[in-house]
Amino acid sequence: MRKIIVTSLLAMLSASAQAQSQQHQVTDFAQQLQVSYELVNSLPQHCPQDQDKCYYSRIRLTTPQTLNLQDWSIYFSQLTPVILNESSLFDIQHINGDLHRITPTDKFTTLTANSEYELTFYSQGSQITRSEFMPNFFVHVQGSEAQVIDSTRTKIDPETGLELQPYLLPFTDKNKQFRVNKNDNTQWANSDSLYQQINSVPDSIDISAQLIPQPTSLVVTEGHSTVDLSLGITLTINGVSKRSLTPVINRLNLLGVSTKTKGLPVSVNVLPNESAESTHSRPNVSHPKPSNLEYYQLKIDAQGIEITSHSDIGAFYGLISLAGLIDTEKLTLPYLKIDDQPRYTFRGLHIDVARNFLSKAFILSTLDQMAAYKLNKLHLHLADDEGWRLEIPGLPELTSVGAKRCFNDPDNCLLPQLGSDITGSSQSDGYYSVDDYTEILAYAKARHIQVIPSLDMPGHSRAAIHSMEARYRHYLAKGDQVTADTYRLVEPEDNTQYSSIQHYKDNTLNVCLDSTYLFIDKVIDEVQQLHQDAGTPLTTYHIGADETAGAWLDSPACDRLRSHKSEQVAGLHSLNGYFIERISAMLAKKQIKVAGWNDGMGETRKERMPKAVQTNSWSQLYSEGHVATHQQANYDWDTIISTPEVTYFDFPYEAHPKEPGNHWAARNISSKKVFEFMPDNLPAHAELWKDINNQAYRSDDTKNPLRQGVRYQGIQAHLWSEMLRSDRQAQYMLFPRLLALAERAWHKAQWELEYDHSGKVYFSQSGHFTQEAERAREQDWQRFASILGRKELAKLEKAKVFYRIPTVGAKLQQGILDIKTLFPGIPVEYQQTSGEWRPYQAGEAVTSPLKIRAMSQDMSRKGRTLNL
Template sequence: MKRFSLSFLFCVTPLFANQAAIDDLAANLQVKYTLIDAMPVSCPEKLKKCYLSELVLTVPSDARYNDFSIFFSQLMPIYSVESEHFSISHINGDLHKITPKAEFTGFNKAKAESIRFYTKDSQITRSEFMPNYILTNKDASTDIRARVIKSTQTTLDEDTGLEQQPYLAPFKSLNQLRVSKHDKTPWMGAQYLYQTQVKPTLTKPPVSLIPKPTHLEIHTPSKNVDLAKGLAIAPELANNHALSAAFARLSALGIKANDTGIKTTLIIDTSLANEAYSLDITPQSIIITASNNTGAFYGLMSIAGLVSLDNLVVPSLKINDAPHFEFRGLHLDVARNFRSKAFILNTLSQMAVYKLNKLHLHLADDEGWRLAIDDLPELTQVGGHRCFDLTETECLLPQLGAGIDKTSSINGFYSKKDYQEILKFAALNHIEVIPSLDMPGHSRAAVKAMDARYQKYITLGNKAKAEEYWLSEPNDDTVYSSIQHYNDNTLNVCLPSTYRFIEKVIDELIAMHQEVGVELTTYHIGADETAGAWLQSPACNALKSQQPGLTSFNGYFIEKVAKVIENKGVKVAAWNDGLGDTKATNMPTAVQSNGWSMITEGGHQEIHKQANLGWDMVLSIPEVSYFDFPYQSHPEERGNHWAARAIDGYKVFSFMPENLPAHAEIWRTKENTNFNADDTQHRLASNVKFKGIQAHLWSEMIRSDKQAEYMLYPRLLALAERAWHRADWQLPYAEKGRVYNQSSETFTEQAQQERTQDWQRFAALVGFKEIPKLASEGVFYRIPTVAAQIKNGKLDAFTPYPGFAIEAMTNEGKWLPIDQIQHGNEIQSVRAKSAERVGRSLPLTE
């Protein structure tokens, strides 16, 4: 068939777009998005916060028709549009639709079409501006196949491997970085980093490891122990399958089993605490003493932590060690954007290396259901994918810039076999998997999947089966908007079918665990962010009339599901805001609360209150443990911004979990302003201790496994350090209540100096030992940006972790090692370099 040119088609077909025209327009339409102002002086309709943006559309050839529409993701709802020829409507969630007005007669190659619009709230990091705009005909009919507009697709930078967004104009001003007139967020360029970061002083790694052991003593006289000789492993170690992952780690580093190597034995001492161990290394023998297999496993991992890739010689020494926190976790969101099974397995391996022991696996949310459940195939057939299907019978809506491809890496799910493989591998690495299928909010994937199931069986005339697990109530006229702007993402908590569904899912989960000998110990129900649902639900109105004392449908749901879970022998976990809707007397005795209230907004009081109930409090503090936030406040740094603008390794390392309000002395708010933390009310009871801490990687803006690794490493190592080891410089919880702020001076100058000295040890270990190990395993860690300044006409530059080469771009555009540049005025930009790739460059002045 002859293919006509774009311009010919548009001249001959003035009214309707056929498939060829849609294909050509998708290939040629240039879309340029500009964030004009993130803090306008005033907002339309008198909103308190908004931002102004512009889309400019251009074509290389005239396109004389208007039968098309463009769907795109904008995280916050667009509510005011200024355009001669186009309107924008909010569909659901982040999905919006651009539609030509009636007077629009088509694109003119000589004229750019402008669409200015205001969006609610704020959006300021480049990664928040989603790709993959979708072009189809105006009514999105199925006879025209939708296409992704090519100019809105992302690319990869050849040097850094980082994602580029050619459709998004550069961010150059503070009005694109700050969200209000009160916002003092700094632009973290090279000179700012030079003035604020700690410059490394160590030129080689110290005798230590990550996480730091409780006690390490080098024998006197010290003798070198060459672990390259291998280990002559005693049978009680060699035949112990529970230790096989640790031996595999040692072997990968070059410390192999060898009958003529250093004699290595295990002593079981049940008087030691759980997970505790001692490690005694001499040229003649290595003795690990532990109370159980987990302690022995960590003893072996500490041997691996002592060595470098290029140096397997360690001094003779003894370590006595035990974890500070029982719960040392990582939360991975695989629901918003999917993560491959290989990524999960690799992450489990790294968790074990740094003695993390809980994987909180977030398997379902509005944008995806990622675990196959027997007898409910719709959960993954529909809920496991996003594509362009406005009926949502084939897949979910293309939220978060998903595009149209069901086979994309952001789509997918774990089969029963996949999940069980993850369970077994986690157990082998002494890690508990805590599954989470978020309910009752954040449940849109489940709701739409069960809607599809309902339609299937109602079409077959089987009403009972159609309604068996139906999560919707057709006569519920409640109008609400969730925190992510959905109007249909919440289970109806008043329907018996909702609880049949939940029991079905939990029973299948328990069975999956039992089949591979890994008990389901804890199940996380989520239970957060259920804004305004059920107000007009007939079922809920009936329930309310039956229980007039009912004050919270969300609390009712959590209490009821918690009892179901408890009766199955499983511990219930949930986010602390949802648990705040419950009555503690109606909850099980054993409850895990993930405290994610913001410290900068007084959240320590809510965390203290729930910890005082006797619940296991796991600290999930967004300002320090949400690794989907940027490392630095700079537009090019990937991440969200609602709780913190910068979370680097030093901030994580400096976390003092025992005394949450004391962080008012060393942190600032998300707008970089001082705050007070009042600890005179709702104090932590004297006998109460937190269960542990957890890192989090939410995935709304993370579209690949590499991006996920970039956000995790190396700051996950700092979280592991704080989870395992309590440093002497950390502030304990104060005996008396007080108000903390930048002037309270509880964190003394001496303690700050001790922290800096401890950081030097940690940074040297990361830079000289752990980064090379991560690189050797193919981990796409973040190469740090360079702190730089011209001093006395010369460039002085460093990275927070030593061991990286530093290059500078000359005025001629050539990258050179900095020691080859004579004068500072020759330099344009700086960047760090590893053996494999380069990091993000920074202009010397910006």
């Protein structure tokens, strides 16, 4: 017996030593292997497997010392599936979503020192921005912990603060690394093309009486008379609590204007109705119009500053406008009068924290900036395939499993995606606790911002599905079959084979199971309670409801539903419509308005939907997207304009490989493009804009125009987070173009082309947008750009917002360097042949500058460099 025990102990020690040795080899492999990724051709002449679109890539593996690790696999994120691998030494397998695996074939022996190993392959679709090529390849051997390969990690440029990708070779070839199809006429945004595109904005524009967003009416009342805010202000408040104005008071303090007992008098008066005149502090002030609770009046004259409104929110916005008028370098304001109210009741920002998590601090900071520019809806995307980000009491698995990504541990995490780290504790992992979410709701409420939660379903639900499968296994192991089945979202007998838009095969919950609706009911009740506890009742809930094609085709439960409840699904395009109708009814009983994306909502039967419905229309304009938008607006649904080619801020600012972002709907969305949007007249953009290939397109609005009297509810900006791995990256994509969206959401410009309800056809030569309107638009842009460059960027810096510093247009003419920037007042420097960076001065002779870049207002941060 003693001999058996000793032998067993020796065997265990030997196995432990072997495991430690193997783990050491895995770590050594991860530290030594050098991976380089190259986009060889974004537009190959021929695509395999009859694909309409593909791209051709190369991965090279090298190592300074021989690596003898056996049976290894390298995993990496590739946004679109590899469709043909040309390597004989390695196989590439698509796992799920964007995750792929490289494994050695029988022809491979070992990774020898100083040898190069190459994989070339074709992938479906297109990738042409550097940010689409994901980091954090990792190596795994059965029985050992996976390790991220060091050479595939990102770094931060110390001058710009932007992410660097050392593993990715440079993109320099405009023909092979920039075009996505034969018709692609997109222009590479270099210093020369920017110089041609940008119209110089003079520094002489008077912005002392200007703010963002532009008020309905602003009149300077007395020549050169001004008030001085440098000694602070003294607030007198009537009809509203000082506490309700605290966020604005804090912003004034941030901008250098403090509240004092003997400062400039500022009175804030809320008059509920016309009979409240006696409470007015100054009898000669006219009453504001009672038609809009967000209306306010602001007057500056010899007696000081007075803000008058009919509600707390009107008073809030009046004081916010005072902050908007301030120039932090010169704390004086002219005598003026503002009468103001918003264009839209819905002025929104959508933030995706599901794909990659963004911190609570980022959300709170963003709420501050939303309030500063009078945005009032935060659409918070809290769950998707890659993560569930909200604690739900009673369903701990949703966050203990669904809020983090690691490898090979399905009971504790999700599979890595989107180039995520594999520790389960990176910045991309995480969730908002009950206390966090309650704090966000209270913070938003104090700034008059409604939080609209979105937990996507029935597609985009992989995080929920796999969390509930972990729950299922947990209770099944305890022998509790009933509890295990209660909230299960999949049917084991469902043999449907499908692939989602993001290439998942297991991300759509089964809409034919009672347990699915028990789960959703539980989640909604808990979210509703969280809002109730925070004093912000849940009135709108966004279900997503899009992108479910191919699911449930071989589901016995769905076969039974079609057979036994045929009258409930008659006339529906798919069971997604049945699901949306059922969830909408569930929400209506809870006094909650349903919201969803327009493609999913379009699968329903209008007569089966509640009267109150919100639809976010993200149909693309160059693909006749106005038709679907008009159709749902004509249903009298609350239609929110979510047009991707102008409101999706996860797309690049400029068409350049180093500008981060996606590209499927727009190659560039500059702040100026957002400013020039005319949301009330969607088809008219065919006269002014180009399609995804930078080609002219045509919009026919004669078939389904908006009915007379139909108006959109509002407009929303969108920040999807597939390519965002930090709060700073998110801020870079949002700012400053969010200010341009705030301008269009609050103020309708006189140059905007009025919508014609009789229906028109628009194309590049249709001539509806006149030259006079073009001149007015350019003049208005110069006003806006001046305010942004000379006032607002400094305010963003004071709030520690990592905004994008614009790239510089430049031209060298007869030894004189001439530059153009999108916004005036931005510091610029250039690099001479000697390598020295010098501040730019107009008219200065230079000796062959090599590079040029802008800087932040405080000159602490550099913008992206362009070669001349």
